[in-house]
Amino acid sequence: MILDTDGLKPIYIQIAEWIESEILHGNLQQDDKVYSQYKLADMYNINPATAAKGLKLLADEEIVYDKRGIGKFVSEKAQAIIVEKRKGQSLKHLLEDVVSEAKRLNMTEEEVRKALKELWKTSGEDD
Amino acid sequence: MSFVQMKASEVIGKQLVYKCKSYAGVFTSLVVIQLLGALFSLLATSGSMRSTLGYDVRVQTYTVDMVIVFTIFWGFITALLLTTRAYREDDFAFVTNRNSSNISTIAFLTLVGLISSVTAALSFYLVRVVVFLIGAEGDAVISSASVDASLLLIIFYTFGSVILFSSMGYVAGVMVQWSKLFIFILPAVVIGGLILLYQPSDGAVMNAFFSFYYREANLLFYLLKTTATAAIFYSVAVLLSNRLEVKG
Amino acid sequence: MKAIHCKELTKQYRRKAALDGVDLSIDDNKIIGLIGRNGAGKTTLLKIISGMLRESSGHVEVFSKRPFNNLFVSANSIYIDDQMNFPPSLTLKELLKEGRRFYKNWDHDLALRLFEHFGFHEKESHKNLSKGKESTFNMIVGLCSRCPLTIFDEPTTGMDAAVRKDFHRALLKDYIAHPRTILLSTHYMNEMEDLFEEVVLLDHGKLRLHTTMDDLREYAIGLSGKVSSVQPWLEGRDVLDQQESGLDDVQVAVKHDYTDGEIQRMRLDGISVTSIQPTDACMFLTKQEGGGLDHVFRSNESE
Numbered sequence: 001m002i003l004d005t006d007g008l009k010p011i012y013i014q015i016a017e018w019i020e021s022e023i024l025h026g027n028l029q030q031d032d033k034v035y036s037q038y039k040l041a042d043m044y045n046i047n048p049a050t051a052a053k054g055l056k057l058l059a060d061e062e063i064v065y066d067k068r069g070i071g072k073f074v075s076e077k078a079q080a081i082i083v084e085k086r087k088g089q090s091l092k093h094l095l096e097d098v099v100s101e102a103k104r105l106n107m108t109e110e111e112v113r114k115a116l117k118e119l120w121k122t123s124g125e126d127d
Numbered sequence: 128m129s130f131v132q133m134k135a136s137e138v139i140g141k142q143l144v145y146k147c148k149s150y151a152g153v154f155t156s157l158v159v160i161q162l163l164g165a166l167f168s169l170l171a172t173s174g175s176m177r178s179t180l181g182y183d184v185r186v187q188t189y190t191v192d193m194v195i196v197f198t199i200f201w202g203f204i205t206a207l208l209l210t211t212r213a214y215r216e217d218d219f220a221f222v223t224n225r226n227s228s229n230i231s232t233i234a235f236l237t238l239v240g241l242i243s244s245v246t247a248a249l250s251f252y253l254v255r256v257v258v259f260l261i262g263a264e265g266d267a268v269i270s271s272a273s274v275d276a277s278l279l280l281i282i283f284y285t286f287g288s289v290i291l292f293s294s295m296g297y298v299a300g301v302m303v304q305w306s307k308l309f310i311f312i313l314p315a316v317v318i319g320g321l322i323l324l325y326q327p328s329d330g331a332v333m334n335a336f337f338s339f340y341y342r343e344a345n346l347l348f349y350l351l352k353t354t355a356t357a358a359i360f361y362s363v364a365v366l367l368s369n370r371l372e373v374k375g
Numbered sequence: 376m377k378a379i380h381c382k383e384l385t386k387q388y389r390r391k392a393a394l395d396g397v398d399l400s401i402d403d404n405k406i407i408g409l410i411g412r413n414g415a416g417k418t419t420l421l422k423i424i425s426g427m428l429r430e431s432s433g434h435v436e437v438f439s440k441r442p443f444n445n446l447f448v449s450a451n452s453i454y455i456d457d458q459m460n461f462p463p464s465l466t467l468k469e470l471l472k473e474g475r476r477f478y479k480n481w482d483h484d485l486a487l488r489l490f491e492h493f494g495f496h497e498k499e500s501h502k503n504l505s506k507g508k509e510s511t512f513n514m515i516v517g518l519c520s521r522c523p524l525t526i527f528d529e530p531t532t533g534m535d536a537a538v539r540k541d542f543h544r545a546l547l548k549d550y551i552a553h554p555r556t557i558l559l560s561t562h563y564m565n566e567m568e569d570l571f572e573e574v575v576l577l578d579h580g581k582l583r584l585h586t587t588m589d590d591l592r593e594y595a596i597g598l599s600g601k602v603s604s605v606q607p608w609l610e611g612r613d614v615l616d617q618q619e620s621g622l623d624d625v626q627v628a629v630k631h632d633y634t635d636g637e638i639q640r641m642r643l644d645g646i647s648v649t650s651i652q653p654t655d656a657c658m659f660l661t662k663q664e665g666g667g668l669d670h671v672f673r674s675n676e677s678e
Contacts (some may be wrong), residue, residue, distance in 0.1 A: 011592070042547070042548065045543065045544060045547060047547075047569065049572040050569070097462065100642055100643050103643060103645065104645055130451050130523060131451055132450070133446060148469070149462030151464040214659055276666070370429070373422075373427040373428075
């Protein structure tokens with residue numbers, strides 16, 4: 001991963017998301033030890049405190065659990081939590097774009113709903 | 128991270144070694160100035176001819192006083208130089224405080240003062256050898272006017288003077304570092320003082336001042352007087368420089 | 376433990392206050408970036424902390440001791456800038472050996488390996504080095520001394536981009552292996568920001584901001600769009616910078632205390648929301664009074 005230092009997304013969130021991807025892709029299995037803050041700092045050339053903040057984020061979301069003095073490990077529900085989270089996030093961003101564009105085009109909410117329904121139906125038929 | 132404790136004596140010791148290694152210029156200037164002094168000694172001969180009872184006796188006196196005077200002057204200038212910014216900042220590249228920096232420099236000056244006294248005395252032999260080699264006419268008498276005595280005496284008398292004048296150079300240098308105004312004040316005070324001291328009754332005060340140090344017959348007392356005076360000058364310098372800033 | 380503690384620290388030169396009532400507390404074992412415009416007082420602050428300069432008033436403590444003339448502080452800290460004065464008669468290798476004699480935590484192996492890596496020669500003299508090489512050598516001394524407080528004042532002066540990158544990496548690796556307080560002033564904040572844990576921003580001798588790097592990244596956001604849609608969002612907010620462009624477009628840097636919901640609504644209003652780089656945030660925070668460079672040229676044109 002190359003860190004996106006220009007984006008709106010803080011680096012510690014990018015670190016957290018990178019570990020999430022590692023879990024999703026199966027590079028980190030359940031109960032595997034997650035990279036330490038120092039290892040992450042060394043890998044990405046960032047301050048260890050920033051890396052620690054990313055790890056804490058994962059711990060708060062129960063994607064990893066803490067074994068005192070040993071490190072952080074992938075939790076049982078990690079995969080499920082990440083999938084659930086990403087679903088919510090990416091869909092929200094897409095819908096935001098839709099609403100924003102619709103407003104610019106002076107569409108009413110009703111028109112957008114109608115367009116969405118049409119789309120839903122056609123894509124349903126494809127399946 | 129574990130903290131480091133360092134005693135002042137330890138730092139001063141390390142600084143003294145550091146200075147002996149890095150102030151190479153001090154030693155080269157000593158060699159140059161003493162060779163120059165020896166050369167002057169050879170040139171500044173005083174010859175006299177006497178004719179008694181039909182014999183012609185030509186006496187040529189060579190003296191190493193010039194070497195000693197040059198060495199004392201060198202001590203003054205060296206001490207002055209060591210107070211300048213570049214030399215002080217050398218210390219602050221590594222562990223130091225103002226006290227340790229001062230004390231190690233003073234120790235260094237005392238050490239080179241001793242070395243210079245020994246080499247000054249040894250130049251006595253150098254002059255004698257040269258005179259012998261160039262084949263002086265007649266018998267050569269080599270003497271040192273102020274101390275026509277043994278090698279050891281020359282060493283100690285030179286040492287006392289070098290220490291005294293180094294301390295003067297050092298305190299003058301520190302004063303100048305304190306305020307550049309002293310570049311003008313110090314010479315004015317010294318020259319003015321000399322004129323004033325010469326005024327009453329044909330320089331009696333001045334004579335008293337010099338005889339305090341240089342008419343002292345007892346070597347031990349002489350050394351005591353010079354080192355005590357040097358200690359006073361150095362103390363003033365240390366006190367002044369304790370408030371000096373570095374890299375300002 | 377606090378590595379550095381300053382209270383109402385002031386340094387007065389004849390006419391001007393280089394530091395003016397700085398209150399600053401720095402935890403140990405962090406890498407801190409010291410940022411500020413030229414003449415903001417960075418060097419003065421660093422030299423007071425390392426005991427070279429004497430404070431005019433206020434308090435300063437380094438490891439709970441007043442640094443001026445303090446041997447403990449000197450033994451446990453090192454100050455590296457681009458005007459290091461080393462004795463000219465010693466070679467570079469000899470200078471490293473002196474470093475080992477004076478600093479008890481000194482890592483001589485690392486020093487020699489870095490010496491090799493950056494292509495120095497044993498017999499070289501410090502005063503004959505180019506500016507960039509000189510900075511590189513000083514950096515080696517600063518890094519290998521392993522002082523609990525390591526201060527770098529503009530350490531990358533003259534270094535080329537590759538060496539700067541190496542330096543950043545070396546600094547981070549050595550910090551990870553041997554955590555210590557590292558205080559570093561730089562004008563190249565965008566290159567070093569990932570290394571910093573906290574940032575101290577000085578402006579005209581005063582402390583303008585002391586915050587974590589993560590917070591600084593989110594300190595301000597940029598809003599751009601039509602004046603009519605951006606303007607309502609600026610009501611009662613701390614606007615750092617405002618540039619008008621085109622007929623009715625505006626770009627604004629504003630202190631970020633909006634909620635996620637508000638940001639979302641802005642986007643729906645057609646406002647583009649961007650992050651403000653820490654470098655730019657610092658620049659806006661220390662903006663000169665009186666309208667900047669354009670203003671200078673404008674008054675010229677009007678004559």
